[in-house]
Amino acid sequence: MRTWDAARIAQAAGARLIAEPSPVDGDLGPRRAVIDSRVVQRGELFVGLRGEHQDGGEYAAQVLNAGAWGVLVAPAHAEQALGAALAGPGGAVLVHSDPLGGLQALARAWRRELGAGGAKVVAVTGSTGKTSTKDILAAVLGSQMRTVASSENLNTEIGLPLSVLAAPAGTEALVLEMAMRGAGQIAELAGIGEPDVGVIVNIGPVHLELLGSLQAIAAAKGELIAEMAPGATVVLPAEEPLLEPHRRADLQTVTFGEGGDVELVERRPDGEVVIVAGGERLRLRPSFAQPHNLSNLLAAVAAARALGVTPRGSVEVSFSALRGERIALPGGITLINDCYNANPMSMRAAIDDLSRVAPARRLAVLGDMLELGPEAGPSLHREVAQHAAARGVDVLVTVGALAALMAGEAFGGESHSVPDASAAAELLGGLLREGDTVLVKGSRGVGLERVAQALQVEAHGTRQIPEPSVGRR
Numbered sequence: 001m002r003t004w005d006a007a008r009i010a011q012a013a014g015a016r017l018i019a020e021p022s023p024v025d026g027d028l029g030p031r032r033a034v035i036d037s038r039v040v041q042r043g044e045l046f047v048g049l050r051g052e053h054q055d056g057g058e059y060a061a062q063v064l065n066a067g068a069w070g071v072l073v074a075p076a077h078a079e080q081a082l083g084a085a086l087a088g089p090g091g092a093v094l095v096h097s098d099p100l101g102g103l104q105a106l107a108r109a110w111r112r113e114l115g116a117g118g119a120k121v122v123a124v125t126g127s128t129g130k131t132s133t134k135d136i137l138a139a140v141l142g143s144q145m146r147t148v149a150s151s152e153n154l155n156t157e158i159g160l161p162l163s164v165l166a167a168p169a170g171t172e173a174l175v176l177e178m179a180m181r182g183a184g185q186i187a188e189l190a191g192i193g194e195p196d197v198g199v200i201v202n203i204g205p206v207h208l209e210l211l212g213s214l215q216a217i218a219a220a221k222g223e224l225i226a227e228m229a230p231g232a233t234v235v236l237p238a239e240e241p242l243l244e245p246h247r248r249a250d251l252q253t254v255t256f257g258e259g260g261d262v263e264l265v266e267r268r269p270d271g272e273v274v275i276v277a278g279g280e281r282l283r284l285r286p287s288f289a290q291p292h293n294l295s296n297l298l299a300a301v302a303a304a305r306a307l308g309v310t311p312r313g314s315v316e317v318s319f320s321a322l323r324g325e326r327i328a329l330p331g332g333i334t335l336i337n338d339c340y341n342a343n344p345m346s347m348r349a350a351i352d353d354l355s356r357v358a359p360a361r362r363l364a365v366l367g368d369m370l371e372l373g374p375e376a377g378p379s380l381h382r383e384v385a386q387h388a389a390a391r392g393v394d395v396l397v398t399v400g401a402l403a404a405l406m407a408g409e410a411f412g413g414e415s416h417s418v419p420d421a422s423a424a425a426e427l428l429g430g431l432l433r434e435g436d437t438v439l440v441k442g443s444r445g446v447g448l449e450r451v452a453q454a455l456q457v458e459a460h461g462t463r464q465i466p467e468p469s470v471g472r473r
Helices: 006-013 056-065 075-087 099-116 130-142 159-165 185-193 214-221 223-227 241-246 291-306 344-357 376-390 421-431 449-460
Strands: 016-019 045-047 070-073 092-095 120-125 147-149 173-177 197-200 233-237 252-256 262-267 273-277 280-286 313-315 325-329 333-337 362-367 395-399 414-418 437-441
Touching: 006 016, 006 092, 006 099, 016 075, 045 056, 045 099, 056 070, 056 075, 070 075, 070 099, 075 092, 099 120, 099 159, 099 185, 120 130, 120 185, 120 291, 130 147, 130 173, 130 291, 130 313, 159 173, 159 185, 173 185, 185 214, 185 223, 197 223, 197 291, 214 223, 214 241, 223 241, 233 291, 252 262, 252 291, 262 291, 273 291, 280 291, 291 344, 325 449, 333 344, 333 449, 344 362, 344 376, 344 437, 362 376, 362 421, 395 421, 414 421, 421 449, 437 449
Parallel strands: 045 070, 070 092, 120 173, 120 197, 147 173, 197 233, 233 252, 280 313, 333 437, 362 395, 362 437, 395 414
Antiparallel strands: 016 092, 262 273, 273 280, 325 333
16 A cells, blocks of 8 residues: 555545645555554554454554554544644544444455556465465465465454555465355455455354354355356365355356365375376475365465466475464474364364374363354264274363363263363373373364463473463354
């Protein structure tokens, strides 16, 4: 947005401009948009959103005094913001009856500006693995295109617009992750991002409590297909019957996985994989080997080829935090920190990975899987326990009331149940042995990042344990 002046930004956002900005290093417009007053830097646009406990508009004067390019606030905060702009170092003041709506409109306009310059947008959604797929795709595209991707979990009706507005002029590929918690949300996000390529990684039992059935989940993810412009490309898992009713004849559909258009045909001992895509054999050497991420690689290859990029050779990926990160601890202990979130599909994939890589004893610290509903939740937790037993997990530690259903008869082996993350961290201190591999995974609301952090604090004595946080899948 640096090339847009305040009047154009106000027009794009549907806002009223009541104070002009001060020039910032020759830029007409802001460098990016932010919603957290604590991280606003000079030359940025602060959008004051109302949250559950605070109204961001109340901090408009503070961020203007700190050198923000400007603020976008509700009418209730206009007078205060204008007074700060006139009395202090200046700054633009934009007023909108719905600041979130203004943020979204501004992002949509900037996405179209990028598109006019040749940028292509890829949207990635799915029940699980969408963040890792986004990370892989960004790495694949980044070797040949100026690529920007959603940061961490900026994948909601707030986060996605921020990701769009962080893309500078000259961006050639913009990879946007799209989260879903209910019907209509993917459609809303697709209406902002207007993707040229849409990727649905998979369909699984996530948010069952909210949506009620796998068919409803598929329909919610299928909103991405419905919102695509005719002639666009959609990348879908091969042989996923739940998505069949949502396919469109006027889209280019590419499938991935066994029997699909993009398929993994060989895994070599040296880590190289052979992928067949459109009849062409591609030899890649990814920096990861987990089967679920190799499936995500297939989706990424399909999406990249839709943009004219065919990857070859090394694929080095830096995955987002808390997603299968391997951490070496003293005594030859390996921590697999995969506690960003959890659902039955990702739980099984993480357990498979633990079984594959552990050279000795396998411990799994598994927390509640939330939002599965009162009917499906208990049975799905027990199924995960049975999967852990079948994959040779030696010790199971469950965290939370739902996860406790995994222990005992469902698992069959050594198991321990604790009420919370703090208790799990304390228990692990007496369970771990030299050479163990321990997986930590659960829904974000359980706060199992505290367990992973506690193990590292005990080992190194340097990290502070954060408070549990609640995030979106």
